[in-house]
Amino acid sequence: MRGLLVAGTSSDAGKSVLVAGICRFLAGRGVRVAPFKGQNMSLNSFVTREGAEIGRAQAMQAMAARAEPSALMNPVLLKPGGDRTSQVVVMGRPVGEMSARGYHGGRQAELLATVTGCLEELAAAYDVVVCEGAGSPAEINLRRTDIVNMAVARAARIPVLVVGDIDRGGVFASFFGTTALLSAEDQRLVAGYVVNKFRGDRALLEPGLEMLRRLTGRPTLGVLPYAEGLGIDEEDGLGVPPPGRGWGGAARESAPTPPHGEDVLRVAVAAVPLMSNFTDLDALAAEPGVLVRFVDRPQELADADLVVLPGTRGTVGALEWLRERGLADAVCRRAAEGRPVLGICGGFQMLGEVIEDDVESRRGTVPGLGLLPVRVRFAAAKTLARPEGTYYGEPVTGYEIHHGVADVRGGEPFLGGCRVGAVLGTHWHGSLESDGFRRRFLAEVAAAAGRRFVPAPDTCFAGLREARLDRLAALVEEHMDTAALLRLIEDGAPAGLPFVAPGAP
Template identity: 40%
Template sequence: MTKHAEQVLKNNKQQKENPNRQGKTLMIQGTTSDAGKTTLVAGLCRLFADLQIKVAPFKPQNMALNSAVTPCGGEIGRAQALQAKAARLPLNVDFNPILLKPNSDTGAQVIVHGKALTHKVSSNMEAAEYQKYKKQAMQAVLESHQRLTKMYDLIVVEGAGSPAEVNLREGDIANMGFAEAVDCPVLIIADIDKGGVFAQLVGTLMLLSQSEQDRVAGFIINRFRGDISLLEPGLKWLEEKTNKPVLGVLPYLHGLDISSEDALVTQQDNSGSSQIKVRVVVLVYPHMSNHTDFDALRHHDGIDCQFLFAKGSVSEDSSTEKSPDKVVIPACDLIILPGSKNVRSDLHFLRQRGWDTDIAKHLRYQGKVIGICGGYQMLGELIGDPQGLEGAPGESLGLGYFPMNTVLEAEKTLINVVGSLQLNQQSADISGYEIHAGQSTLITFDEERGKDVEFLPLLNIKGEKHGLVTSDGQIAGCYLHGLFDQPKALQLFMDWVGFNVVEAPSIEVLEEQAIERVNKACQQHLDMTKIQKIVDDWYQ
């Protein structure tokens, strides 16, 4: 154990012996989106946890369509779920008190302390409306932060985007507005791989007010590759120019695949593998959600997982849209319809691109289709949104493959699920989570034909049947996110598609490996003695 680690453990023991202790806070902000804030916070959470410090992650405001379900039935961003795992903590809604889930180009559903706003305040807000709501949102943020400071020794906070976005400064709750409200030190991280790292850091600093500049305690440079000696003159110049220390240069970690806030990760590491057998196509529509469902597919050497994008906007009136691009679904073994934050709009988008016709052709050639959550709803007969929860009130005809009608309701289903997958007269343990506003009802009797409708369940959850498989065995669907995360379940799905693939590591194992890689990089390349001193000195 290093002298620094020994001192940290000693200080931590003394702090725990103080019954009136209040946890300290360190905030990580970035010069841009995707500068590495999420990853750095996860690495620091694991590093401090290994030093036996009670550490918790925190993000005041998150805008993301990737979310996770807490044990109490709340909703937080998946990035904070990953950071909680790094800190070895169960999920808590206070880790992400405000979650914004975009359902249009200008509006989003507002989640406060894990639940969508209801009754007195609409959960769906346009940007201007949310700007007015920010004072109330800040109060929720401060309540969560205060609770955490009473439970933990250190709160490591992730900012959002950049603090230098001058158009968003008024009423800011995500970056410096929060840091000033709780009076904590800030470290700024920049991505050198994008180029212009010194301009990023100096420019960001110069756009801050004097009081904000004063709380910036240092810089961290991320994703460096090359000879560090060639960078050192620039680091010296940066420190002299800003009078702020560079606290470390983190290397580019090749192959690191860690949960991002909302960026769709499409790369896979098997492009040159001779093991590729199963061709999977995931349809990407404008409001696609929970794309982490497909991480296990991307990581599997035996699966070629491709994401199909189509350009163009979503227009309810096809006459006003100028020739939406026709991107044909390529020949494949499995088509996946993922989740959606605006199901009716994305279903319209799918039809405008002719993907409904492509799906029908794929099925005629004996291909398989899976619908997850919103994609599951699209496979039914009808989707109704009488309250206008995701857009204009109304109904949309589904693709008609499942005997099922769906109605969107204000109260969301938010649960963690453990059960079994049932396919091809086989079963496998499965676990995941459900996040959906839609409530689906099966049509059990075909009045036109005067007979019962045949269907098979996909899942068995606590003795109850969930999800559907068509009688011909070609189409499956359910509300469960995380369908492919367990190796045995993934193998069973691929067997259903017609391929025998090897068992791969679980997503949980891969995430743990990624966290440890970042942890080791932080230990080796950050000046943790200085960082600890920054925090300690700030609260003296």
């Protein structure tokens, strides 16, 4: 097959972003390209048109490739439920909870045939498949059960690029060490390196790149600069600012601030444990004059114009966390004052009267915050849907991923959920990406807060996402050896790449 695998020296080295950039670069040249990640661990997920759940990063990469997201692109998704257990999703459907030891002890090996079968289907349907690894391929303790890194490259006989984050420091040691810890068979597929997040004078880096080539026999095919405001859908919580830090559209995108005399609209998001689909807030953060920040103290809600309770993989645990920190009382006080509160998915469930959970937390019946006339019962089957509707007379689309079934017993209908006064709850992820709805909603929030704030009339979130993906492609074209990249995709790893022995330097 024609393709390559982007591996990393570590998690968050830039694999997802580089795959997206390469996909958009190839799509711009008329190549039919698809992304692929055999196994992903993420709480940010997406529902495809056929109703399958996949990692949000793979959905974003499919958008970069101008391809329809599919379960084939992410056949195995692990959704952590704590430090030691995860829900295992195979071909878009949950198959059960499993401990890390149990998964690596047998189930993972069984899934290799599923992963390679999906890769073969994609290779038959597209010209090129750009694969993403997970973590580092040099996790030697997990090599026996690998189904996402070098096992994929070996099965498909595709070359491997290793990307490293120089902003962390130690990138040359990471490149060398990653290569040296691989077997001779795997090293034959490692064709080169990509430096990510470089700041400063490229000339000062060159001696290190030349020394790396002499030590490993492999070139560096790109040095990507540190780029602010890419705004690409994150795979996990590494992309969320710590509590108390702002995450605003102006800061991320260099977007214009509100016209002179208007206020900034402040959005406080409860930084609940096991937060899922925090990408719901991206559309708010992209709005000029909207400041989104993640909070974990009740006093941080005092000046907020809108409080958001986001999705979470552990609704009951997140509710306890809100109560322990005094955030639950603060949310109830602002609701009594008629100040806006929005709950999305797990956040919606927490706003209800009662939660009956014998599935996720297995805690039985737990009282909710009592702000919405809703009773929630967790079902064994997961709801996966792509709903559409209207609100404020504006079209709204979203996607649903939840075990909790809401029995709405009153209030005003709101996107499949309900609202009572300024408290709104919905299971619809992604609804804020609908531009007209988002603008009307923010105008209502501003009016309730008494803010002089008018949403920008021309913010198009889909357009912003496309511009970000085009920017990634431009970074690839400008800062990578694209001729060498295309040769690798076409011809595979060069023959005769030397073996790098541990301790060789």
